[in-house]
Amino acid sequence: MRRARALAAPDPQADAFAGEEAFALPGVRPLRISLLLALAAVLAAVLLGASQGSVGIPFTTVVRILASKVLGLGSVTWPETWEEIIWQIRLPRVILAGLVGATLAFSGAAYQGILRNPLADPYLIGVAAGAGLGATIVLVSPVPYAFGTLSLLPPAAFVGAVLAVSISYGLARSGGVAPNVTLILAGVAISAAATSAMSFLIMANHERVATVLSWLLGGFNTATWQKVGIVLPYSLVGGAAVLASARFLNVLQLDEEEAQQLGVPVERVKLLVIVTASLATAAAVSVSGLIGFVGLIVPHTVRLLWGFDYRRLVPMSMAAGAVFLILADLAARSVLSPSEVPVGVVTALCGAPFFLWLLRRHRRAVF
Amino acid sequence: MLEIRDLWADYGGAPVLRGVSLDVASGEVVGLVGPNGSGKTTLVRAVTRVMPLRSGEVRLLGEDSRTLTRAALARRVAVVPQSPALPEGFTVLEIVLMGRTPHLRLLQSEGPSDLAAARRALTQTGATALAPRFAHQLSGGERQQVVIARALAQEAPVLLLDEPTSHLDVGHQMTVMGLVRRLCQERSLAVLATIHDLTLAALYCDRLVLLDRGAVVAEGSPESVLQPELIARAYGAEVTVLRHPASGRPVVVPLPPEAARRPPVRADSPQAKDSIAALEIGGGGPPSGDGRRDGGER
Amino acid sequence: MRRLPLLGILLALLLALTLVMAACGGEKEPAASPEPTAPATDFPLTVTRSDGRNLTIAEAPQRIASLSPAATEVLYAVGAGPQIVATDLQSDYPAEAENTTKLDAFQPNLEAIAGVEADLIIIASNQDDIVEALDRLGETVLFIEVPDTIDGVMGQVWLLARVSGHAEEGGRLAQEMKDRMRAVTDKLADVEEGPRVYHELDNTFFTVAPNSFVGDFYSLLKAHNIAEGAPTAYPQLSQEEILDRDPEVIILADADAGESAQTVKARPGWGVISAVKNDRIYVVDPNIVSRPGPRVADALEQLARVLYPEKFP
Numbered sequence: 001m002r003r004a005r006a007l008a009a010p011d012p013q014a015d016a017f018a019g020e021e022a023f024a025l026p027g028v029r030p031l032r033i034s035l036l037l038a039l040a041a042v043l044a045a046v047l048l049g050a051s052q053g054s055v056g057i058p059f060t061t062v063v064r065i066l067a068s069k070v071l072g073l074g075s076v077t078w079p080e081t082w083e084e085i086i087w088q089i090r091l092p093r094v095i096l097a098g099l100v101g102a103t104l105a106f107s108g109a110a111y112q113g114i115l116r117n118p119l120a121d122p123y124l125i126g127v128a129a130g131a132g133l134g135a136t137i138v139l140v141s142p143v144p145y146a147f148g149t150l151s152l153l154p155p156a157a158f159v160g161a162v163l164a165v166s167i168s169y170g171l172a173r174s175g176g177v178a179p180n181v182t183l184i185l186a187g188v189a190i191s192a193a194a195t196s197a198m199s200f201l202i203m204a205n206h207e208r209v210a211t212v213l214s215w216l217l218g219g220f221n222t223a224t225w226q227k228v229g230i231v232l233p234y235s236l237v238g239g240a241a242v243l244a245s246a247r248f249l250n251v252l253q254l255d256e257e258e259a260q261q262l263g264v265p266v267e268r269v270k271l272l273v274i275v276t277a278s279l280a281t282a283a284a285v286s287v288s289g290l291i292g293f294v295g296l297i298v299p300h301t302v303r304l305l306w307g308f309d310y311r312r313l314v315p316m317s318m319a320a321g322a323v324f325l326i327l328a329d330l331a332a333r334s335v336l337s338p339s340e341v342p343v344g345v346v347t348a349l350c351g352a353p354f355f356l357w358l359l360r361r362h363r364r365a366v367f
Numbered sequence: 368m369l370e371i372r373d374l375w376a377d378y379g380g381a382p383v384l385r386g387v388s389l390d391v392a393s394g395e396v397v398g399l400v401g402p403n404g405s406g407k408t409t410l411v412r413a414v415t416r417v418m419p420l421r422s423g424e425v426r427l428l429g430e431d432s433r434t435l436t437r438a439a440l441a442r443r444v445a446v447v448p449q450s451p452a453l454p455e456g457f458t459v460l461e462i463v464l465m466g467r468t469p470h471l472r473l474l475q476s477e478g479p480s481d482l483a484a485a486r487r488a489l490t491q492t493g494a495t496a497l498a499p500r501f502a503h504q505l506s507g508g509e510r511q512q513v514v515i516a517r518a519l520a521q522e523a524p525v526l527l528l529d530e531p532t533s534h535l536d537v538g539h540q541m542t543v544m545g546l547v548r549r550l551c552q553e554r555s556l557a558v559l560a561t562i563h564d565l566t567l568a569a570l571y572c573d574r575l576v577l578l579d580r581g582a583v584v585a586e587g588s589p590e591s592v593l594q595p596e597l598i599a600r601a602y603g604a605e606v607t608v609l610r611h612p613a614s615g616r617p618v619v620v621p622l623p624p625e626a627a628r629r630p631p632v633r634a635d636s637p638q639a640k641d642s643i644a645a646l647e648i649g650g651g652g653p654p655s656g657d658g659r660r661d662g663g664e665r
Numbered sequence: 666m667r668r669l670p671l672l673g674i675l676l677a678l679l680l681a682l683t684l685v686m687a688a689c690g691g692e693k694e695p696a697a698s699p700e701p702t703a704p705a706t707d708f709p710l711t712v713t714r715s716d717g718r719n720l721t722i723a724e725a726p727q728r729i730a731s732l733s734p735a736a737t738e739v740l741y742a743v744g745a746g747p748q749i750v751a752t753d754l755q756s757d758y759p760a761e762a763e764n765t766t767k768l769d770a771f772q773p774n775l776e777a778i779a780g781v782e783a784d785l786i787i788i789a790s791n792q793d794d795i796v797e798a799l800d801r802l803g804e805t806v807l808f809i810e811v812p813d814t815i816d817g818v819m820g821q822v823w824l825l826a827r828v829s830g831h832a833e834e835g836g837r838l839a840q841e842m843k844d845r846m847r848a849v850t851d852k853l854a855d856v857e858e859g860p861r862v863y864h865e866l867d868n869t870f871f872t873v874a875p876n877s878f879v880g881d882f883y884s885l886l887k888a889h890n891i892a893e894g895a896p897t898a899y900p901q902l903s904q905e906e907i908l909d910r911d912p913e914v915i916i917l918a919d920a921d922a923g924e925s926a927q928t929v930k931a932r933p934g935w936g937v938i939s940a941v942k943n944d945r946i947y948v949v950d951p952n953i954v955s956r957p958g959p960r961v962a963d964a965l966e967q968l969a970r971v972l973y974p975e976k977f978p
Contacts, residue, residue, distance in 0.1 A: 053903070054905060055909040084908060085905040085909065144923030146923035251468050254452045262521070265437045
């Protein structure tokens, strides 16, 4: 595991210490380098995703199209269809996948930090079940839900998710405190209720099974710039809030009482992180369905590679989540081309063995 | 520095603290003793406001604790918990740096002054060599050093220690308590430590407070508090209180079951010729010292 | 022993109650059935079910329960309507089917089905092993799966007509359907390759491949289905594929979800598709197209009009 390089100023008592290295501040300078590399990786993934697809468009053409649309450079020498494919279909799809991946990853890290539970993921206290129920209600109702570019589906999923989390938190909170175990239990109970309601609706309207299942499994098939616009504000605010709380999340890994005694306003931090992470996840889920695995596995993988400090974990998770989901979506639309495989299937298939391998490596190193 | 006035607290049922009042001044180590369940840990939790108070007041450096923010409170009082949580993945240095949390503003990261404070704390607790190691892999004694260092890094004038020696062997017990006394004097801290070992408490504390079922039943010098009758009433145990030959401080030893049935021995009785009887406090005693506390043997 | 008379009275009451409930229980009675119109010589009849077993029908059934919307349509079309006492929830055509007892074919309730006391139960999908369960109860079960080709529909029309005692009408209907469809395909004899078509099942771009039932229509009409080459019968296409393959005609089967020519035109990037540019986006009733029943001729004609407006004004 990489250790931070020393940057302590020269000290007359330096000899008495066990080595300068021990006294470096937790990875401030190396963090900047890691972040730059992470950003580069994300951009590379975006470029890769935008250049690949079931319709073969030469890489140089892709770059020229992007340059022309983004920077206004160059003249049009390509078929209009290609430009529309790149700009209206592939790029929003790739950007949305990256955004959702980053959101699920930082939300997962946040939940794991708050609940101090390695099995926590952003869906734990009701987001997934609530969103699923909201979406199912819309999909099975006889009322049409699409009105041109507007659709009732994302708002319904969003409202369902927010309601479920709110009820869970409300049930768990008493006397101004929401203990972790109670929160998890409430979340599981609400999720179970929502899931059973959803299952009932699906069975009662079985002719819509394929549509509902397809939404539940998640995908970026219908990505548009509009959907990117829906998720972006929630992701930005949520990401900023979790990043700002990262130092507190570190201290929270101690007992909650110890953290309080160290000056951390525990309940306020918990509420802030849960609210912003849940809203961001709800927004992501509302436009892309329930893509599993990302929120749970990406933070763990980042931990194994870059340590437990949340100030490193959160930003690196964002980048890793974005890259992971962009690549997973690329696989989802390429493997059975021209047909699509649900992204959730790909994330599970790819993620599980990779994580197992990493775990084995970590165990040998530590034990 | 720390003033507790008529504190009442409970966990939703019967009161656990009943009108507790005590003061701790700068430069003194006060030992809080009492049987299990007497409210010692509850008092620590009440002072640091991690539990609600029924009534009463806690003043830190003259300010009512209820008017302070969490961070302000943490800048005034630091706690060394009984069973510290040392999570995986953090080094000792990172854990000790967490002690700087109350001094950092919202988006601020640790700076050179924080690093220096952590360094000082590690040096003073003799845990410098532990700095790069992972906290969760340490032994009991090492863990104790680390959390004390963290509390020191907080640079708070009041220090609360909750059973700092209960998991330690005798060597480490002496090291830790000796360290606490030394730090108290070097930094002019006001130290309140809950200790279940009465002899240890008597040896290292300037004053003792005996808590029984949530109320203070005795307060003062170790000799005045560690009276067999008081101990018997509080702990429900018959003990013999001796005088330590070197320090003159009380030494509490359990009374053997057979001896419990015999009446207490007076110094001027024939049995006083027994050397042990001669060591009993209140029965004459040895010539060295006058039984009052002194700054001697550590 | 004073209790005995009381016990006896209670028992008698219980018995009476049971008898009353048995007599008054059950759904409303259907209209009295007229005489069967099939020649008596047609029965007894032996047919082979989809599970390979043989079914012998002694005489023309008077109380038919149809758990298949396609079969329901066929039965009404051949004049067996008066013999039908129960249909499934999805049987919404013709309107008379709404007046029969309704049963759930997707989550079949054994008691409800048996309670109808049908002398012939037609089942298209063996959900929860309902066929075996009904067999064990001694019911007469005709288990025939829906056909997946248009030719198969003809065969089923004929079969259902015979089984319900309307062999003649069945023959006439089948012939009529064949004639209508041949009229359509004949007009297309000179067409080498028809327009590129995209049939949308829902707004996440599920479509029909040539090897599906609906796809069969397009094959007959010599249209080029852009989902050709997909691995499954109902694949989900990616948008860029649809753009690249540039369908000339778009058929929407998801109007109930709110999709229409306007919503399709508004989709980002779809402006380059020929069908959008030339305004050749049409809505069809999904039931007509996807139900393998007597309306396939209607469906074929409707699709032909849409695909070849010059030939079928």
